[in-house]
Amino acid sequence: MDTRTYPAPPAIGEQLRTWRERRHLSQLALAVQAEVSSRHLSFIETGRAQPGRELILRLADELDIPLRERNDLLIAAGFAPVFQARNFEDAAFDSLRAIVDLTLERHKPFPAYLIDRHWNIIRSNAAVPALFEGVDAALLRPPVNVIRLVLHPGGMAPRILNLAAWRSHYLHLLRRQIQMTADPQLEALLRETLAYPIGKHDAWNGSDSPSLPLIVQTRLGQLSFIGATTVFGSPADVTLEEVALEVLHPADAHTEQAVQAAAAGTGQGHEPRALRRALRLELKRP
Structure with missing residues (x-):
């Protein structure tokens, strides 16, 4: 039995903040693009609020996050992944x-x-x-x-x-x-x-x-x-x-x-x- 402990993946808010910073966007700029209040986005990034599935996908779209990583965001928030990853021979x-x-x-x-x-x-x-x-x-x-x-x-x-x-x-x-x-x-x-x-x-x-x-x-x-x-x-x-x-x-x-x-x-x-x-x-x- 593997008794090793592994670090938990970052929370959804932390991951979204990392992606936002990677895209060099301010909270206000992303909030305007995603049509959400900057206050709510701030709460999501700090863990004081949990985003819904549709908001995660909207934010991911504005941040131009690849589909594989969008699935990771959904899983981190407790949702099932949306995008399939079939083998090319499927x-x-x-x-x-x-x-x-x-x-x-x-x-x-x-x-x-x-x-x-x-x-x-x-x-x-x-x-x-x-x-x-x-x-x-x-x-x-x-x-x-x-x-x-x-x-x-x-x-x-x-x-x-x-x-x-x-x-x-x-x-x-x-x-x-x-x-x-x-x-x-x-x-x-x-x-x-x-x-x-x-x-x-x-x-x-x-x-x-x-x-x-x-x-x-x-x-x-x-x-x-x-x-x-x-x-x-x-x-x-x-x-x-x-x-x-x-x-x-x-x-x-x-x-x-x-x-x-x-x-x-x-x-x-x-x-x-x-x-x-x-x-x-x-x-x-x-």
């Missing part, structure tokens, strides 16, 4: 998976993948395996994490020519996510990422491109990609809110031609099947 996601799978398939031979809140790959088209050649096998064990795959010294990092720029980019995204979610797993990923070596060379100065390209040295030559991110609008499920579809487009003519030629079997080498099995990212077939 039947309720059939139509959404079809959209994702169609996008992944049509984007071949260029890379595309679906990631979760913690940057773990859920589905992928496993395109351009040359990008992942030489990556430490440990980093290819599911769940494959995009940030580790790109920035870890055992990953793609030694072959990324503008590594310093991508390190800065990912650190910015992680910090912004943490600000939005207060997720301890993301905080741990940020600490891990900060410990990775900093790139000593940077082949991109940002002067001639409107977007940060991913420039990678591969057996196909130097490849350059521009990424685009898609999220589902108006999510009502925790899982759906937390996934994002990332697609990499060729940033120059050489990348377009080299990847297309390799996919057609006229480029250098062929797709390493062992690597594809290690990644376990190929589209699932019914």
Whole structure:
């Protein structure tokens, strides 16, 4: 029997105050936005009053709190969670998976993948395996994490020519996510990422491109990609809110031609099947 004692989660009022301060709002500003008196909000934050379910959801909406954390607030106040958190393979996601799978398939031979809140790959088209050649096998064990795959010294990092720029980019995204979610797993990923070596060379100065390209040295030559991110609008499920579809487009003519030629079997080498099995990212077939 586990006889250890664990600290109780913060009271609902304390949690709401923390979120308000995280969003840099005064009590008066939040009260006006949520159409509640500032006195009542003050009483809630100090524990002198208990908010109802609808008020919690209204405050959470004004504070732009993610659905997962809204459920936590409801539980802290003694209410049942409102938002489901189904597995992405759940039947309720059939139509959404079809959209994702169609996008992944049509984007071949260029890379595309679906990631979760913690940057773990859920589905992928496993395109351009040359990008992942030489990556430490440990980093290819599911769940494959995009940030580790790109920035870890055992990953793609030694072959990324503008590594310093991508390190800065990912650190910015992680910090912004943490600000939005207060997720301890993301905080741990940020600490891990900060410990990775900093790139000593940077082949991109940002002067001639409107977007940060991913420039990678591969057996196909130097490849350059521009990424685009898609999220589902108006999510009502925790899982759906937390996934994002990332697609990499060729940033120059050489990348377009080299990847297309390799996919057609006229480029250098062929797709390493062992690597594809290690990644376990190929589209699932019914």
